[in-house]
Amino acid sequence: MEQVKISQVAKILGVSLNSVYRKVKQNETKLNDELIKTNGVTYVTKEGIEILRGLFAKLNPSESATNKEDSSISCLKEIIANQQKTLDSLIARQSEERARADAIIMKLTQDVGKVQKLLEERKPEAVIEKTFAEVKPKVNPREKKVNNPLAGKTWYQKLWIEIFEPWKLREQQPY
Numbered sequence: 001m002e003q004v005k006i007s008q009v010a011k012i013l014g015v016s017l018n019s020v021y022r023k024v025k026q027n028e029t030k031l032n033d034e035l036i037k038t039n040g041v042t043y044v045t046k047e048g049i050e051i052l053r054g055l056f057a058k059l060n061p062s063e064s065a066t067n068k069e070d071s072s073i074s075c076l077k078e079i080i081a082n083q084q085k086t087l088d089s090l091i092a093r094q095s096e097e098r099a100r101a102d103a104i105i106m107k108l109t110q111d112v113g114k115v116q117k118l119l120e121e122r123k124p125e126a127v128i129e130k131t132f133a134e135v136k137p138k139v140n141p142r143e144k145k146v147n148n149p150l151a152g153k154t155w156y157q158k159l160w161i162e163i164f165e166p167w168k169l170r171e172q173q174p175y
Contacts, residue, residue: 003036003043012049013056023055 034048149168
């Protein structure tokens with residue numbers, strides 16, 4: 001006769017430890033011969049486990065072994081169906097984006113062709129070659145370039161320069 005602890009019975013039946021103790025206490029008359037107490041530890045025989053399984057099945061008849069399997073299978077089927085819907089929507093969205101990208105690429109390809117034709121038809125401008133001597137302006141070294149520090153200034157800026165910064169006016173006078 002094999003004996004199993006109450007905690008192991010709870011794991012076997014898939015219920016909490018408190019639920020097993022509660023069922024044992026409620027059904028002591030049925031389980032009297034199937035319970036063995038040794039050194040403060042309660043053990044249950046295999047027959048006692050089957051009786052407890054039956055008691056828990058009566059509590060939740062939908063959670064019997066076959067019903068649990070059926071419910072888990074239906075739950076898994078539902079999960080797979082939801083994932084399939086998600087995958088289908090992602091594939092549809094990806095195909096739309098691909099079609100949009102292809103349309104953009106096609107439009108850009110056509111535009112590049114048009115621009116290329118326009119560039120080929122366009123007459124090239126005559127390139128004017130200038131030598132360095134022609135580009136360089138002629139400067140007379142004896143002439144001193146005169147910049148007027150008052151040009152483009154407001155009246156109060158002109159007044160300020162005349163009163164507080166007269167050296168700027170002296171620079172413009174040739175010697």
